[in-house]
Every structure is written in C-alpha cells, then in structure tokens.
Amino acid sequence: MLDMITVESVSKSYGRGQTAVDDVSFTAATGRVTGFLGPNGAGKSTTMRIIVGLTPPTSGTATVDGRRFTDLPNPGLEVGVLLDASAQHAGRSGHEILTVAQRTMGLPRTRVKEMLDLVSLTSHEADRRVRDYSLGMRQRLGIATALLGDPQVLILDEPANGLDPAGIRWMRDLLRGFADSGGTVLLSSHLLHEIEVIADDLVVIGNGRIVAQGTKASLLAAAGTVVRARDAAALAQAMERAGLAITAHPDGSVHTDAAPDQVGEVALAAHLVLTELRAADGAGLEEMFLELTADTQREGAAA
Amino acid sequence: MSTTVLSTPTSESSPGATTVVERRRPAPAPIPLTRIIGVELRKMFDTRSGFWLMASIVITSVLATAAIIVFAPDDQLTFDNFAAAIGAPMTVILPMIGILAVTSEWSQRSGLTTFTLLPRRGRVLGAKLLAAIAVGVVSMVVALVVGVLGTLIGSAIAGVDPVWNVSAAHFLLIVLGSVLGMLFGFMLGLVIRNSAGAIVTYFVYTLVLPPLLGLLASTQHWFANLQPWVDYNFAQRPLFDGSLSGQQWQHLGVSAVLWFVLPMAAGLFIVRRAEVK
Numbered sequence: 148m149l150d151m152i153t154v155e156s157v158s159k160s161y162g163r164g165q166t167a168v169d170d171v172s173f174t175a176a177t178g179r180v181t182g183f184l185g186p187n188g189a190g191k192s193t194t195m196r197i198i199v200g201l202t203p204p205t206s207g208t209a210t211v212d213g214r215r216f217t218d219l220p221n222p223g224l225e226v227g228v229l230l231d232a233s234a235q236h237a238g239r240s241g242h243e244i245l246t247v248a249q250r251t252m253g254l255p256r257t258r259v260k261e262m263l264d265l266v267s268l269t270s271h272e273a274d275r276r277v278r279d280y281s282l283g284m285r286q287r288l289g290i291a292t293a294l295l296g297d298p299q300v301l302i303l304d305e306p307a308n309g310l311d312p313a314g315i316r317w318m319r320d321l322l323r324g325f326a327d328s329g330g331t332v333l334l335s336s337h338l339l340h341e342i343e344v345i346a347d348d349l350v351v352i353g354n355g356r357i358v359a360q361g362t363k364a365s366l367l368a369a370a371g372t373v374v375r376a377r378d379a380a381a382l383a384q385a386m387e388r389a390g391l392a393i394t395a396h397p398d399g400s401v402h403t404d405a406a407p408d409q410v411g412e413v414a415l416a417a418h419l420v421l422t423e424l425r426a427a428d429g430a431g432l433e434e435m436f437l438e439l440t441a442d443t444q445r446e447g448a449a450a
Numbered sequence: 451m452s453t454t455v456l457s458t459p460t461s462e463s464s465p466g467a468t469t470v471v472e473r474r475r476p477a478p479a480p481i482p483l484t485r486i487i488g489v490e491l492r493k494m495f496d497t498r499s500g501f502w503l504m505a506s507i508v509i510t511s512v513l514a515t516a517a518i519i520v521f522a523p524d525d526q527l528t529f530d531n532f533a534a535a536i537g538a539p540m541t542v543i544l545p546m547i548g549i550l551a552v553t554s555e556w557s558q559r560s561g562l563t564t565f566t567l568l569p570r571r572g573r574v575l576g577a578k579l580l581a582a583i584a585v586g587v588v589s590m591v592v593a594l595v596v597g598v599l600g601t602l603i604g605s606a607i608a609g610v611d612p613v614w615n616v617s618a619a620h621f622l623l624i625v626l627g628s629v630l631g632m633l634f635g636f637m638l639g640l641v642i643r644n645s646a647g648a649i650v651t652y653f654v655y656t657l658v659l660p661p662l663l664g665l666l667a668s669t670q671h672w673f674a675n676l677q678p679w680v681d682y683n684f685a686q687r688p689l690f691d692g693s694l695s696g697q698q699w700q701h702l703g704v705s706a707v708l709w710f711v712l713p714m715a716a717g718l719f720i721v722r723r724a725e726v727k
Binding site: 196203222248 | 475477478479480481485486488489492493496497498499500554558559560561562563565566567568569570723725726727
C-alpha cells in the first residue's frame, strides 16, 4: 500500500477572504478506494481541480505518484480524471470525444471501441452528439475517457450522479475491481450511502476543512452505540446519570459515543429492559457525517 | 438517490486481505507538439459548426467568383478583382476560426478535458496557434485556386484575354494580411475567452473603430501623424494593396506590438494561471 495521491496543506482562497479550501491534507493509497465526502460546496471539487492542475492552489502542494500533475509527460496514461461529465463540446459525438482523447494520448484507435463496450454505450449512441445525451450517458462517456489510457489512478468527482441504480452498481463493481488490481481510486460524493458501500478509506470535508479521515472501519468504530429500551426516557436519564454523552432521537433510540458494553452495564444497573443494543454502523456514520458537518453545512443542523 | 445501498457492503476490503498487484510502468514519453497540432486541427472540423465554418471558406470563394463573372463588366474580369471579391469574406471568416479555436474550450467547457490531458496550457495554445495559421494559409491557397479558375472561366466566357495583375509578392502580402487578421481574432479569443464577447469585440475593432479613428485623424493634426504607428487596422491596409515601404513595415511592426503582441502576452500569462472551470 503506497500513498499514490498526496495532498499537503492545500489552501485556495479567492479575494475578500473567501476560502474554498483551507489547509487540506490527505492521501489516497494504492489498492484502496478513497471516498471524499462532504456536503455541496464543501470544497471537494476545488480540491480535485487543484490535484489535476486546473486550479492553482494559493498554498500547499498536491502530487500524484510523487510528481505534480502538471509535470506528468502524458497524464492520461497515468491518471484517469472525470470532473464534470457535462463539460464537453455539445456538438461532438461521444465517439469523437473519445477519439480526440485517444489521439491526444497516442493510443491505438481500437481503444475507443473497447471503452465504448466497457461502459455499455452502443455504437448508435456513440454516434449521437453529446447534446442529446442524458446525464447518465455523459457519466459513462466520462468514465470511458478516464479509463482510456489504462491509468493506475482514477480521480472522479461525483461519478454516480445521474446513473440509475443498475449503473451505480456497475460503477461500484468497476471501481472495486480497479482498486483490487492495484489501482488507486479517489472519488467524491455528497451522498454518504454511495461512499459507504464502496470506499475503504474516508476523507470527510466540511466548509473547506477536513473534519475526519481514516479507514472506514476506524471511523465506524468511533461512531459509538445505538441503544433502545422499552422505557426510552428512563434509559436516557440513567445514561446521563452515568455521565455518558447522549443524543436521544424521536424514534426512541439513543445514540452515544460510549462502547456497547458500557451502555449494557448502565442499563443493567438501572434494571432497564433493552430492545436493541448495537455498535452504530451505517447509521452511526451518517450520524457522524451530519454531526461533523452540522455547523458547517448550508442546511444548518436541520438533520 | 440512495436506493442502491440495499446490498450490504461487500467492498470492505481490509488492508492486506486483497492481493495488491503493483502496477509500476515506465514513465510515458512526452506528447509531441505535432500530435497536439493534429488533434487541434481535428477539433476545428469535427463539429457541425466547425465543419460549416471551414466549408464556408470554399463556398463564399466560389459564390464571390461567380458574382464577379456574372455582374462585372468584361474589362473588370481581372485577377485582382477576383482576389478582392474572394478576400472580403475571408477577412471575416478566418478571424472567426481563430476566435473559436480558443474560446470553444471555455464556452463549451471542453477545456476541462483538454487541459487535464495536456496540463501545459502554453503548449496547447501554441499548437492551436500553429493549427490556425495552417488553416489560414491553406484557405488562401484555396482562394488563389478559385480566383485563378474564376479569371480563366470569366475571361473565356467574355472572350477576352485573362489579366494576371497580381504578382506572387502581392499574393504573399495578402496571405500575410489575412493571417494577421486571423491571429488578431485568436488573440481576442485568448484575452476574452468567450465566443460571443470575442466576436462582438472583433467587429467593434474592424467596423466601428476605423471610422472613429479616421474622424479623429481628420480633425486632430497630431493624431494624423501618429495614426499609422498606433492604428493596427490602418497599418495593415497596405498589405492588401501589394506593396509596403520601409516605413510602412515599421508602422505595421509598432502597431502590432501595441494591438497584438502585448495583449497576446497578457492573455497567455493569464490563461496559464487562471482556473479552468
């Protein structure tokens, strides 16, 4: 496992003290899918644009395999990038867009058809102009462009946008296979569930700052315990008396950072009947995501 | 939106559990400039609008030639008249090609892919510039061929001897003038990076500005002396007449620095650092 993408203290500010990205550092390793998670406008896209050299950072460095992206001799052969599937000349056909990329990278012409087959775009669809493509088709075309040069690294910004459930499943399997064969994947999403099912490592960003990062397992472990009792109010009281920080939810469940056995002891001492006691997993991560981004995300603490 | 998470994550691959194949490969060779020029030429033709813009060079040349044959009196069926008729639409179309070669990357946002595959933007713009010049020169050769055919056919129809009153040197100056016009469009595209804005600016520069400067020169004596040095349009006119004095070349050079070289340098400087969104 090697750090393939390294982002070090990257900041990007625009005039008038507007900071899009603030001292962001993280790595993405080979053989792993790194999920870049954050609400809309948190700075995910800006960070990714900085990695691929489209946006110059105000300070800090970003490297891929130890080199700045702009120093790569033929970047398409090393890093596959999809930042915005709609950013294509609307008057070109899908086939033509791939051909332009294929020629730029200096690849054999047969690669275009291979990629179209890989992303399941029929030759009829490929001959249509991108103007008439659905967002899902544009995403597939973008994935095809990213994979065209057989790169070892993939950088994808919200690749699941516009894909139907089957398409998302397909994308997930594709990225899993890519990482398992030694590739590095960095993909962003504002949807927790999307990231949760695919990522090995997580980087959570809110308002331009990294708010959490680590393996998915470690972030899940840190997510605490979900517990339910027949008498929810009594449980909450008992836990508070025991000095546990809790969040009581309207559905009767109580969430705490403490470990399940601690919670069990409290319930036993208070003679409470528990109906549920478990480590907070997926739900816990969601809790964490909302919590971590609560004070920074646009919707406020509405969740 | 999240309908897909029904299946439990099977993707949880604990570190070390997966067999990670190291995919070390030799560093790829750099992309040669010739390949980038080839790609940029292709991009000028491969959209419907791009194709018709190129086709319009041939179409307007033929139409202009036909118009001369039909409407001009017999003694006006001279090569220079054909050249002028063909050259007029050319001076509009070529700068449009120059503008769109640059601005489409921004207006159509294809620059996101272009500058990711080719992060050294100076090379991409250099390739675009060379591709534009190539298109400009080839277009002028097309115009030459159409003009020659027009002169031959026109004089044959009228039953007069063809009049070849444009020298090779004159033709080269016309080519230079046309390519300079095209490069001016290219520069506007680079500085403005928006198709509509650059095209409007081009027409303001070629249609609105000259009469205003002419008016200024006719009323203000000091400007009349200065104009050849600072008015790029004015300094280019002798190119199309076929001969330039040494001083006129100097006028062209000085005004080109003001109107073309400096803004071009500023545009390059900005584009190489600007964000591509």
